[in-house]
Amino acid sequence: MPGESFRFIHASDFHLETPLGDLDAIPSHLREAMADAPRRAAKAVFEAALAENIDFLVLSGDLLSPQAAGPHGMSLLLDYFEQLHAKKTPVFWVAGIVDDPPKWPDAAPLPPNVTLFPKNRAVAVPVQRAGRTICVVVGRSSEGRTQLHVPSYRIEPTDEYTVAVGYGTSDADALAEGRFDYWALGGEHNRDEIDGGAEGGAVVCGSPQGRSLDEHGPHGYTVVDVDADQTTRVHSVECDAFRYCRVEVDASEIAAMGGIRNFLGERIGRLQHDNGGRHLLIGWDISITSGEDLQAxxxxxxxxxxxxxxxxxxxxxxxxxxLVVRPPKQYPKSWTDEDTILGDFLRAADKFDKSNGREINLLPYTEEVSGVVGTTASLLADVSPTVREEILDQATLLGVELLRGGKPNLA
Structure with a gap:
């Protein structure tokens, strides 16, 4: 017997307590917009829930830390929860790590349309419309783990469409064992659709607003439409105000564009066109293979x-x-053979780089700098092997730039 069609919105990871990151400077003309970006993205989710003809809203964790976000962040959630309550729209909230239920103050009770799922067990809640159950939502808040425990979601078998709401990572095989129609997952800031996790879809919807260059690309929320035959259609909706972009460049691409400035300007134009008029926060990663590339x-x-x-x-x-320039592994032989300080430096760098297993101990140098103590000094004393090669490469590049002198034409 066919059921009824319905629609819901799935969102997560608002992190209203966390500002935009990966910024060594904040431009004055963007300061206010940057500060408001996480709230603006969260508002876009709620405004869609109010404006579109949805039957319920699903939130998959890490909305905010009440202590860090403070009354400003909490009032945003409560105001929109109340507006959805006035429209008789249920909200199903699975808490993650930062929005752990005990952290929510008793003095700010949630309206009755909001179901905040417990941490100790999965709960199944029927969603009704005009007295008829249209689907069942199953949820369990996180116990502080980043791995989703699918077996704890077992419920009594039902013919109704089931939406499982969870926080944490899992693979397709584990999710499929839950036998749910749709998995609404949170805890990861980048969107991902896990093929084979559920018949209707297993979606990590990501944060509505990226916070770093590791969270590059589009961010938003998910609209899910289910028809009377339980066929599911999943739509991603972008709502980020600032978009992080990571651009990897091979220096060989630059020459064809007539210089580095022409190349970067053209690439920025393309990024602006592709990203729909949003503010862009760009991380450039330029790889060079020769001294001539460095000169360019x-x-x-x-x-x-x-x-x-x-x-x-x-x-x-x-x-x-x-803007990061990845140094070449080899500098021109003519530079290394020079009877100059540059040549001496490159020969010393080459010798040091080939000294396998040799440690880098920067601690003696801190004796000449006042105030370098404690944790900072201990970090300088023991450089991890995983970053040793990168430190050597960047130090060599800096030395070459200083010893070559002058600033080549950038046109």
């Missing part, structure tokens, strides 16, 4: 300043959050 790029600090001045003040803005 020129002074990195000057290039970063130019990018921010030229493209960072527009509306929308394309702000360069970081």
């Amino acid at each position: 790029i020129g002074d990195v600090e000057e290039l970063r300043t130019w990018l921010r001045r030229e493209f960072g003040s527009g509306a929308p803005s394309a702000w360069t959050a970081s």
Whole structure:
């Protein structure tokens, strides 16, 4: 017997307590917009829930830390919960780690349309419309783990469409064992659809607003439509105000564009076109293979300043959050063979780099700098092997830039 069609919104990881990151400087003209970006994205989710013809809202954890977000963040949630209550729209909330239920103050009770699932067991709640059950929502708040425990979601078999709401990571095989029609997952900030996790879909919807270059690309929420035959259609809706972009560049691409500035300007234009008029926060990662490539790029600090001045003040803005040049493994032999300080430096760097297992101990150098004590000194004393090669490469690049002198033409 066919059921009834319905629609719901799935969102998670608002993190209203966390500002945008990966910024060494905050431009004055974007300061207010950056500060408001997480709230603006969360508001977009709730406004969609109020404006669209949905039957319920599913929230999969890490909405906010009440203590860190404070009354400003809590009032946003409570105000929208009350508006949804006025429209008789149920809200199903599975708490993650930052929004652990005991942290929610008793003085700010949730309205009756909000179900905050317990941590110690899974609970199944029927969703009714006009006196008829249209689906069942099953949820359990996190106990502080980042791994989802699927076996704890077992419920009595039902013919109704079932939406399982959880916080944490899992693979398709484990999710499929739950035998739910749709998995609404949270805890990861980047969107992911897990093929085979459920017949209707297993979706990690991600945060509505990215916070770092590791969270690059589109961010938003998910709209799920289920028809009378229980066929599921999943739609991703973008609502981020700022979008992080990671751009990897091979220096060989630069020459064809007539110089580094022309190349970066063209790429920024393309990014702005592709990302729908949003503010962009860009991380450039440029790999070079020769000294000639380094000469073509020129002074990195000057290039970063130019990018921010030229493209960072527009509306929308394309702000360069970081600019990293990956050094070549080999510098020109003619440089190394020079009877100069540069040649001596490159020969010493090459010898050090080939000293397998040799430790880098920067602690003696801290004796010349006042105030470097405690944790900082201990970190300098013992550099992890995993970053040893990168430190050597970057130190060599810095030395080469200083010893070569001058600033090549960047045009």
